[in-house]
Amino acid sequence: MNFDFTYENPTTIHFGKNAMNNLEIELSKYGDNILLAYGRNSIKKIGLYDQIITICKKLNKNVYELSGIMPNPTYEKVQEGSKLVVENKVDLILAVGGGSVIDCAKAISVSAYCEGDAWTKYWLQFEPVNNKIVPVGSVLTMVGTGSEMNGGSVITNEQMKLKIGRVYPFNVNPKFSILNPEYTYSVSKYQMVSGIFDMMSHLMEAYFAGNDDSVSNYIIEGILRSVIVNARKAVENQEDYEARSNLMWSASLAMNPIVGLSKAQDWEVHMIEHQLGAYTDCAHGMGLAAISLPYYRYIYKYGLDKFVRFAKVVWGIEEKDKTKEEIALAGIDELERFTKECGIITSLKDLGATQEMLPLIAESTIVLNGGYKELTKEEILNILKEAY
Structure with a gap:
């Protein structure tokens, strides 16, 4: 091991068939306003959406939704989510889906309270994030990116024809991730x-x-x-x-x-x-x-x-x-x-x-x-x- 390093990973992983049993405990740690971020209809088809909404209602959470997150999430989608976060004073972004959804959620978490254009500051100029960061949690339904346990966020700027990834410090990592392998069965x-x-x-x-x-x-x-x-x-x-x-x-x-x-x-x-x-x-x-x-x-x-x-x-x-x-x-x-x-x-x-x-x-x-x-x-x- 020739190079010095500092290692930290604050993400709590709940893994297995009964992993979802931990979501209620995790959500209870945050405020009342939840942004539920997901793709299209797959989480509804497998019943995951209803399960999460039921838990949120039990905890009296106010749920706001950002749906339609695409496989290669765009900066335009990040801006849409950032607006929802600020307008509704969101306390936690819950990303339900694969790596693209989680990447988008992390991008929203660093961008929502950014002064100026977040794309320029954080993806082009790679400046340190010095504004408020909204915590993220995740429920994983497709594996591959590892976004559920890291600070990475890959976003596409369609206007500029640029797709740029950035690995943020560990304070941007999801605070918790629910990993039930059975959720991945629905993936093609x-x-x-x-x-x-x-x-x-x-x-x-x-x-x-x-x-x-x-x-x-x-x-x-x-x-x-x-x-x-x-x-x-x-x-x-x-x-x-x-x-x-x-x-x-x-x-x-x-x-x-x-x-x-x-x-x-x-x-x-x-x-x-x-x-x-x-x-x-x-x-x-x-x-x-x-x-x-x-x-x-x-x-x-x-x-x-x-x-x-x-x-x-x-x-x-x-x-x-x-x-x-x-x-x-x-x-x-x-x-x-x-x-x-x-x-x-x-x-x-x-x-x-x-x-x-x-x-x-x-x-x-x-x-x-x-x-x-x-x-x-x-x-x-x-x-x-x-x-x-």
Whole structure:
């Protein structure tokens, strides 16, 4: 562990089939005014909406609603929610849904009382949040982002064609999160496997950087192996409780800062995908998968030993008479086979991108230098063409 760090995570997790029993206790800790934030109708179809409203009525809470939060939440939606918070003096934002809903809730929590334009201050200029923050709680229905246990918030500015993520300090984390794996059964297979690659990408972004042998590397390898085993079980039977529960917890851990402590991290795949999402509104995990394969085939030589380790430890590739390069590429090939096995889309064309979009995506991508190679815009464009 070569780098100093301070670690804190204030989110209380209630996990399992009876996790919802804790919502009444958690809500009783806050004031009377609740903003219920959710997507469209899925939480109503599975009865979760009625269950939450019943608990709120029992506690005499005033419930205000922000519905229709989209898979890639927009700044316009954040502004709509911020207005509701201020007008109704909201004491707690309760986000019910997947990572997009929780991301939006956190964005509202920091933006509602911001003086000036929150997008400019907090997503473009990355200024510290010095205004009142409204607490957030969550009930998770789709896994992948880990937003239920971190301070991350990815928001799309449609007018500017920018999708930007920011990880806020721990005081923006949800104060509590309800995680019942059974709630994820209603999610389509498409959404489920998209979330699976999302959590894998979070792990690989932290893994493929640096040349150290920190504990974090071993944690990442273990979670990746668990995700692979349980993804296969969940694809075969989407109501396999053990598999879905393991995936749910893996997602929370994958984007919990603990897996990347004291090591360099990459995150360039996410930067490229954010701009892909800004132009296509594609499913985040699918976009990550499409970009990851050509990206890793391009950079593996610059971090050869780690890619060899990935192939051997995560995928069980045997050395035999292979060179290091052959082993590394065999690991990436196994990753590609796994995506196909799960039905994960790996073509930008199939995700709605056009050839004309590719230069615009490349030019607007933020370039980071934490990974094994700092890319040029031309290299990003070539990766996008390979992914097309």
